Amino acid sequence: MATDQAAAIGAGAPQSDASRAAFPRFEQTFPTLTDAEIDRMRRFGDVHHHKDRELLFESGKVGPGMFVILSGHVAITQRDGMGHVTPVIEQGPGQFLAEIGQLSGRNALVDGTAEGDGETLLIPPASLRALLVAEADLGERIMRALILRRVALIQAGVGGPVLIGSPTLGGVVRLQGFLARNGVPHHVLDPASDTDATDLVARYSPSPSDLPLVVAPDGTVLRNPSEVDLAYAMGMIGGPIRDKLYDVAVVGGGPAGLATAVYAASEGLSVAVLDARHFGGQAGASARIENYLGFPTGISGQALAGRAYNQAQKFGADLMIPVEARSLDCSKSDGAFGLTTECGHFLKAKSIVVASGARYRRPTIENLDRFEGRGIWYWASPIEGRLCAQQEVILVGGGNSAGQAAVFLSGHASKVRMMIRSGGLADSMSRYLIDRIMATPNIELMIHTEIVGLEGPDDGGLERVRWRNRKSGLEAAGDIRNVFLFVGADPATAWLADCGVTLDRTGFVLTGAQCGRPVSALETSVPGVFAVGDVRAGSVKRVGGAIGEGAQVVAALHGFLGDKPA
Structure with missing residues (x-):
């Protein structure tokens, strides 16, 4: 090695x-x-x-x-x-x-x-x-x-932590995905084939729930750590958030949040960006985006987000990942907004940009939580692609993200069963993706179909899936070990509770004229709090739209802060 x-x-x-x-x-x-x-x-x-x-x-x-x-x-x-x-x-x-x-x-x-x-x-x-x-x-x-x-x-795989465990172990896949999407080098050693890994497992005698072991560069050994614990061990978060009053705090590191950071920091504003998991948001999981301006051959969501992340660093934005916002204090008792994070830090800023996007929706399927990370996936990266090589897989969903994932998985799996509850894709997917799906021989589109059962041992992964045609009522089943769910998302706005920011009935943030008072198009019901991207009610839910709003909001920030762009 x-x-x-x-x-x-x-x-x-x-x-x-x-x-x-x-x-x-x-x-x-x-x-x-x-x-x-x-x-x-x-x-x-x-x-x-x-x-x-x-x-x-x-x-x-x-x-x-x-x-x-x-x-x-x-x-x-x-x-x-x-x-x-x-x-x-x-x-x-x-x-x-x-x-x-x-x-x-x-x-x-x-x-x-x-x-x-x-x-x-x-x-x-x-x-x-x-x-x-x-x-x-x-x-x-x-x-x-x-x-x-x-x-x-x-x-x-040079530098960074060493993950000790089977490459198919759910914890290994979870941590690999976290590190890969944050651009952190790492490598995996399988105790079944690597003597160093075998010796380490024997020395620490972990129970099955302790795997994977993670060896940090300083020699510290972690037992099946959370993403936050691993981030601290790797110095990704560092010590307490510095005692600094920022011009703007951006909550969410997806395309909208990163665009805000790049444009605001390049114009001289001090910027902090928080994200609960990784930069790029849901768009970062897209295998290939082909309808984004300027990339005629397409670009992966990870590559696009990585470029924006590096740009934000270049202009001096402080990127704090994974740091999750827990609550927002809009009282401005000391002249600033206060953000409290899940890890107990407190950050102060003169203005706030809500770019927290949405969280993957979890359909109502019995045993779903038991198989998450062990056959149930909410994104399709090369890591998951390797897991399902030459296997039959199910993909649920009919939006653009689902279409991109289906095409990507078709290059790894022997067959992709693409299940949608409706009667077709035309209302929810771009035409170029529909044409590509129809032209891919190992993708089978199954309309009016939904999953009704997941089976597998209590201490193991998914082994069998049952589905039903919603029109005929007929059920079928197959030996399926990997299911990919792309069934939409719910707004990540729980952290805005009790701060005065008005939401619509589904939890999306209201801005502009929707607030019932004369404010700029991206400002919320609370002066100095703005919303951009998927979390905003009425947004177009496209990468290009999110990036455009992230750039547009900077002018409104300057107006609120009372300064002018450098």
Whole structure:
């Protein structure tokens, strides 16, 4: 495993043939800066002298920023928390040491050790963001390299935690999905085939409910952790939310919330973004979005959201994930709105943007909760795709998200039974997706059909599904181990209870003229609280619409705050 990872990243000196072969975009991933370019960067950092074998940054600990090597060499290695050290790459004069996490001062994912005495220019995170904006051409090269390095780490499984358990175990799939959708490198070791994993399981003797075990980079072992516990162990959340009054707090990191963050932060507003699980929201789970302007060949929801997430970091927005909003205090007793989070933090902001979107709807099916994460899924990513390879699966739903998922799953499963309660797709799905579904031979559209039963052992996964035709009443069953539910969503607005924000009868946020008072189109019944995206009553429920509202609300924020865009 270690050899494969090293090859994937490009072990050895940066000019080696092996490194270049491992990176089709090597020159972009590890560019060498000219003396003139380094001189332009000096005003953003300070020169540091280092000794041979000195550790510049350490996996699992907060990175100090970006190092530009002025003299000497630095060896980059991976240390996985289980005692394994893997060479990654060696970098020398003119090259810089960082990846995308250093834009926001996150934990380092690899170790950097000086090889011989030397000098570096250390640029801390805030100054790095200033550099990217002030030096546009140079900033573009650096930003591209930071992104490509994170992509390489993810693809090779280098850095981040080690998950110990069967790849088909529900807890492994749950944590893999959480880490993947937050862009965190990780890898899985199966105790059935890996001796290190077997030894670790024997040492900790976990009960079945303790699996998977998770080994953090610092060696800490977690037993079947929650996403929040894993995030704390990985430094994704860090300590208590800083004592700061933000211009705007955005609740929700989907397309609308990220668009708000990018445009507001780029115009000089201080921005905090909270999301309960991962950036991208439900749109982040879309296998391919083909009707979004500017991407004629389509783009995955994860890729689109990842670009927006990186943009928001570039402009200095504070992204707090996974941090869930529990309540909003609109009394403004101290001149600011107060957000209380599930993890007990309290955040203050002059204005609030509600972009919390919607939560996956859970249909009324007996035993549904027992099989969630063990055969019942609410999204379809490559992780779930691997689980159902060459199997027959059921997909329930008739919207665009369901159509995208059906087409994606058809490339993995032997057959996709697409079940809808209505008589067709025309009222709920884009024409291009309907045509593609009809042209895909292993997708069977089953109209007027609903699931009526789920079967499987109490301590195991889903094994059999029963369904019924709503018109004829006839029932059938099949040995199905994976069911994908795309049956819509309910607004995530429980945290707005008792704060004065008016909702419609289904829980969506009313804005503009709907509020019964003369306010801007995206403002709610509470002055200074705005709503964008799927959570807003009357929104078009499309990615493009959500992004447009996220951009549009920034003008209203400036108006409320009484300033002007920079």
